Amino acid sequence: MNIFFHKIKQRKVLQTFLSVLQQGKQTGQSRYKRGNIIFVLISFLWIFLSCEVPMESYDNPLDEEAAEEGGMETPALVFFPDEINVNSGETFTVSVYALNVEDVAGAYININYDRNKLLLMTVNPGTFFSDLQDPIYFTETENSGKIELYTVFLGADSTSVSGTGSFMSIVFSASASGLSTITYNTNCELVDADDNPIEIKGFGEGVVNAQ
Amino acid sequence: MTKIEDIKCLLSKPSDDGAREIFISLIKSLFLFSTLFTILPAQFTTEPGSGKPTVAILDFEGRGVSQQEAQTLSERMRTEIGNTKAVRLIERKAVDKIMEEQGFQQAGCTTDECASEVGQLLGVQYMISGAIGLMGKTYTIDAKMFSVETGETIQTKSVTHKGDISGLLTEMEILAWEIVGLEAPTRLKLKRTGEEAKTTVAVLDFEGRGISILEAQTLTDRFSSAMSGTKKVLMVERGTMKDVLDEQGFESGECTSAECAAEVGAMLGVEFMVSGAIGKLGDTYTIDVKMFSVATGAAENMQSVTYQGKVDGLITEIEILAWTILGLDPPNSLVQKKRMGTSAFLAQQNQKAGKTKMGAMMRSLFFPGFGQFYSEKKLWGYGWIAAEAVVGGLIFMNYSNYKTAFDDYNNYQTLYTNETDPALIAQYKAQSQTSHNDMDNANDALKTMAGIAGAVWLANAVHAYIVGPKPNQTALNEMPIQLAYDKHTDQFQFSLSIPLD
Numbered sequence: 183m184n185i186f187f188h189k190i191k192q193r194k195v196l197q198t199f200l201s202v203l204q205q206g207k208q209t210g211q212s213r214y215k216r217g218n219i220i221f222v223l224i225s226f227l228w229i230f231l232s233c234e235v236p237m238e239s240y241d242n243p244l245d246e247e248a249a250e251e252g253g254m255e256t257p258a259l260v261f262f263p264d265e266i267n268v269n270s271g272e273t274f275t276v277s278v279y280a281l282n283v284e285d286v287a288g289a290y291i292n293i294n295y296d297r298n299k300l301l302l303m304t305v306n307p308g309t310f311f312s313d314l315q316d317p318i319y320f321t322e323t324e325n326s327g328k329i330e331l332y333t334v335f336l337g338a339d340s341t342s343v344s345g346t347g348s349f350m351s352i353v354f355s356a357s358a359s360g361l362s363t364i365t366y367n368t369n370c371e372l373v374d375a376d377d378n379p380i381e382i383k384g385f386g387e388g389v390v391n392a393q
Numbered sequence: 394m395t396k397i398e399d400i401k402c403l404l405s406k407p408s409d410d411g412a413r414e415i416f417i418s419l420i421k422s423l424f425l426f427s428t429l430f431t432i433l434p435a436q437f438t439t440e441p442g443s444g445k446p447t448v449a450i451l452d453f454e455g456r457g458v459s460q461q462e463a464q465t466l467s468e469r470m471r472t473e474i475g476n477t478k479a480v481r482l483i484e485r486k487a488v489d490k491i492m493e494e495q496g497f498q499q500a501g502c503t504t505d506e507c508a509s510e511v512g513q514l515l516g517v518q519y520m521i522s523g524a525i526g527l528m529g530k531t532y533t534i535d536a537k538m539f540s541v542e543t544g545e546t547i548q549t550k551s552v553t554h555k556g557d558i559s560g561l562l563t564e565m566e567i568l569a570w571e572i573v574g575l576e577a578p579t580r581l582k583l584k585r586t587g588e589e590a591k592t593t594v595a596v597l598d599f600e601g602r603g604i605s606i607l608e609a610q611t612l613t614d615r616f617s618s619a620m621s622g623t624k625k626v627l628m629v630e631r632g633t634m635k636d637v638l639d640e641q642g643f644e645s646g647e648c649t650s651a652e653c654a655a656e657v658g659a660m661l662g663v664e665f666m667v668s669g670a671i672g673k674l675g676d677t678y679t680i681d682v683k684m685f686s687v688a689t690g691a692a693e694n695m696q697s698v699t700y701q702g703k704v705d706g707l708i709t710e711i712e713i714l715a716w717t718i719l720g721l722d723p724p725n726s727l728v729q730k731k732r733m734g735t736s737a738f739l740a741q742q743n744q745k746a747g748k749t750k751m752g753a754m755m756r757s758l759f760f761p762g763f764g765q766f767y768s769e770k771k772l773w774g775y776g777w778i779a780a781e782a783v784v785g786g787l788i789f790m791n792y793s794n795y796k797t798a799f800d801d802y803n804n805y806q807t808l809y810t811n812e813t814d815p816a817l818i819a820q821y822k823a824q825s826q827t828s829h830n831d832m833d834n835a836n837d838a839l840k841t842m843a844g845i846a847g848a849v850w851l852a853n854a855v856h857a858y859i860v861g862p863k864p865n866q867t868a869l870n871e872m873p874i875q876l877a878y879d880k881h882t883d884q885f886q887f888s889l890s891i892p893l894d
Contacts, residue, residue, distance in 0.1 A: 235836050236802070238829050242810055245818050262813060277813070346815045 310347030457527030764857025
């Protein structure tokens with residue numbers, strides 16, 4: 183019974199289609215005109231829509247101007263890159279950067295991460311201090327969701343560094359999918375050669391999207 | 394000698410069927426003979442008993458063409474000169490024999506003295522000699538006919554020909570007529586100009602039975618027009634035929650017998666005559682048309698049609714008859730016209746050929762200039778295409794700039810995003826910003842140009858509408874006076890149209 187009705191339906195659809203075709207034949211001229219208009223409109227739309235100018239976006243976390251425009255004052259501690267997209271199980275590297283600092287001779291960096299989603303693999307020293315002389319370098323990585331770094335220049339010469347540079351690079355593995363953040367604790371410290379604290383005005387944030 | 398004997402034989406035993414042909418041939422020969430002697434009265438003296446001067450043609454000298462080619466062309470002149478029937482030609486074999494006896498070769502006999510000597514030995518009155526030369530891409534033929542007795546030059550002719558050497562064959566044929574002082578026949582002149590030799594036909598006014606003379610004449614005119622439209626025959630103008638009929642003392646429509654038609658045809662010099670009758674019985678029309686050879690009097694074709702209906706259809710029947718009487722298939726348009734009826738056919742033709750302003754505009758909307766081409770305004774059409782092409786070129790140029798800037802921007806963006814050196818970050822950022830500005834500018838220019846292109850496009854469509862074909866163009870809008878030159882009749886024709894609607 184259903185098949186019967188289905189066939190009738192099919193026939194009706196076919197008849198409708200044929201009648202539309204027939205109408206099309208009868209009004210061939212109007213169809214031709216309509217076709218022309220559509221052709222012209224599509225041509226113009228193609229011209230206008232094909233050239234889209236992308237919005238300017240400057241979001242390098244190490245760009246001082248962009249940081250200030252984004253509301254972050256310097257000196258600051260930032261992650262590079264600050265947005266990471268990885269597949270679950272993959273490893274990736276995040277560097278810890280001091281942005282626009284002056285006369286830094288020692289640093290204490292305290293970082294938090296989501297240990298349920300990220301697995302700390304290794305921590306490597308950065309280039310900010312190591313370019314001058316070997317600093318004392320010490321990290322605590324208990325895989326407790328926290329990384330602490332102590333680094334300092336010692337000696338009679340008051341050696342210090344200025345500008346932007348990395349203190350360390352951290353290798354993580356995305357152990358679970360999902361969004362997680364890597365943040366600085368506000369008790370991070372930067373000091374000059376005389377052990378005077380340097381005010382850290384901004385703290386960046388790293389976002390990891392594991393899929 | 395053989396030819397003379399043949400002619401004598403023909404004259405002594407005229408068959409009933411061939412009597413007329415012989416009579417006409419004799420008239421023609423007499424006519425040509427008298428013409429020749431009018432033009433060349435002093436030089437041409439005939440041999441007793443033959444009535445035609447004797448002529449021998451020496452092979453033309455080849456200068457830049459091979460001797461074989463020159464011989465072939467000379468032979469063509471020999472053949473054609475026989476067709477003139479104005480002279481008695483000595484066969485090539487006889488010339489060769491004499492020359493062989495004298496130890497000459499035709500090719501070597503190029504001087505007047507040699508030709509004269511050969512002519513005397515042949516016993517002919519006139520010799521024809523000449524040369525065929527090639528200069529660059531132009532062929533020249535120089536022919537001369539001179540008296541063997543006095544050595545006096547009777548006739549000289551020179552011809553130049555550009556083109557293939559085969560074209561010289563026709564030139565030699567024409568020369569064969571002209572060297573004996575006759576005008577070359579039309580068929581050869583047409584052949585020279587590359588036109589097909591056409592049969593000449595004259596149409597006598599159809600006899601009207603049950604219709605007026607004026608109606609019969611109108612239908613005859615339509616028949617003549619349709620026959621001329623076949624482009625297979627050359628028609629004799631009504632005026633020329635009227636003159637001949639007047640000379641013979643016939644009024645229009647009186648010359649309906651086959652004898653009269655043949656006589657008129659012979660005077661007109663046409664190959665075929667067409668006569669006929671259109672009768673009306675109630676609503677039924679009968680058309681009987683006959684085409685016969687003027688030379689033989691034999692009917693070439695006879696057609697009869699019976700038609701019932703409006704006069705429009707009768708005209709179509711007449712037009713179709715004009716084709717069928719010549720043994721041709723009527724064109725599809727006529728067949729369709731007969732099938733559909735004249736009114737419906739014309740309506741369909743008007744619909745097909747009807748050009749409208751809207752049609753012009755739509756075509757220009759589809760592509761700039763198409764509407765103008767459609768309206769036969771080709772210069773405007775090219776102009777609009779050129780304008781659109783220029784704007785299109787500017788669009789492309791700006792798009793190219795945009796694309797370059799876009800690619801640069803993406804490259805610098807990638808470098809900027811991945812860079813950790815603050816100095817390089819600043820550098821890539823600056824470069825990225827410059828590229829973005831370039832991209833912005835190119836895009837603005839692109840939009841402007843696209844706007845201009847659109848405006849030009851629309852302007853072209855509006856223009857196509859304005860200059861588009863005017864609707865309902867009738868005879869009132871047409872030029873009422875027309876002047877044309879007919880190369881076949883070598884006459885100017887003047888036409889004045891007065892619309893009656």
